[in-house]
Amino acid sequence: MLSLSRVVNHPLFNFAFFMGIRQVTKRLPLEDPTYLWSLRILYVVCQFIAVGMNYWLIWKVNKKNDTTPLRYVEPAQQQWDGTESEDKLVSTTFKEYDVAEIKKVIKQAFTGIAMIGFLHFQFKFVQPLIIQSIMVFKTFFTSKEARIHIWNESTTSGPLRRPFKADSPFGFMPGGKQPKTDKASIKKAEKAMKAE
Numbered sequence: 001m002l003s004l005s006r007v008v009n010h011p012l013f014n015f016a017f018f019m020g021i022r023q024v025t026k027r028l029p030l031e032d033p034t035y036l037w038s039l040r041i042l043y044v045v046c047q048f049i050a051v052g053m054n055y056w057l058i059w060k061v062n063k064k065n066d067t068t069p070l071r072y073v074e075p076a077q078q079q080w081d082g083t084e085s086e087d088k089l090v091s092t093t094f095k096e097y098d099v100a101e102i103k104k105v106i107k108q109a110f111t112g113i114a115m116i117g118f119l120h121f122q123f124k125f126v127q128p129l130i131i132q133s134i135m136v137f138k139t140f141f142t143s144k145e146a147r148i149h150i151w152n153e154s155t156t157s158g159p160l161r162r163p164f165k166a167d168s169p170f171g172f173m174p175g176g177k178q179p180k181t182d183k184a185s186i187k188k189a190e191k192a193m194k195a196e
Contacts, residue, residue, distance in 0.1 A: 005153060008142050017138065021131050030126040039129045040120075046133040047113050050140055054106050058099055060149050066094040072163045073185045075177030087180075089189035090163075097162055102145050109136070 007013055029035055071091050076084040092100075116132055119125045140146055144164055147153045153160055163179040180186075 005142070005147060005151065008138070018131065018135075021134055022127065025127045025130045028130070036126065039126060039133075043116070043129040043133050046136055047109065050136040051106055051109055053140055054102050054109070057145055057149060058102050061095055061098045061102070061145070064095070064149065066098075068094045070094055070097050070162055071181075071186055073180040073189045075179065086192065087185075087189055089186065089193055090179075094162060098145055098148070101164065105143065105145070 030039075069091070070093060071089070074088045074090050076087050078084050112132065116128050119128055141150070144160055148155055148160055155161055159165065163181065165178050
């Protein structure tokens with residue numbers, strides 16, 4: 001049986017959703033200056049509501065106060081100069097991990113606002129204002145944190161098991177290096193830390 005969450009998070013649904021919104025926006029009078037100011041205001045209001053909902057989600061996580069310990073090895077990251085950092089052992093709790101993940105989403109939201117603002121004011125693109133005004137809510141309600149803390153989905157296995165696997169940009173293949181939770185990787189990281 002397909003769950004609503006799986007359908008809404010599927011890459012083909014995202015593509016169809018985006019194309020449907022795009023077709024609707026083609027029929028709107030986007031060159032009308034009064035309409036354009038309304039779209040700008042709508043975009044800004046939607047973004048601030050989405051950021052506010054993320055802060056509400058942080059409040060909800062803090063209220064739940066899940067202090068279950070979480071240990072994993074964060075994979076090495078490539079630095080700006082091309083070298084790789086060491087694998088890093090992370091010891092945290094579910095609450096701290098969830099709050100950190102939501103803060104990453106908030107940071108990404110402000111980056112997205114800057115990018116859409118640049119595209120709109122520099123290149124006069126209007127469609128991204130409409131699309132992002134809608135997509136921001138879809139993104140929030142289908143995020144892993146919302147699925148855990150709002151929709152109460154299971155975190156014992158699958159994509160909601162902490163630490164979260166890095167998603168690929170297009171949703172088809174796992175992206176990049178993944179966090180390791182096996183005992184051998186954790187012991188190896190502990191030994192590396194003690195050796196330093």
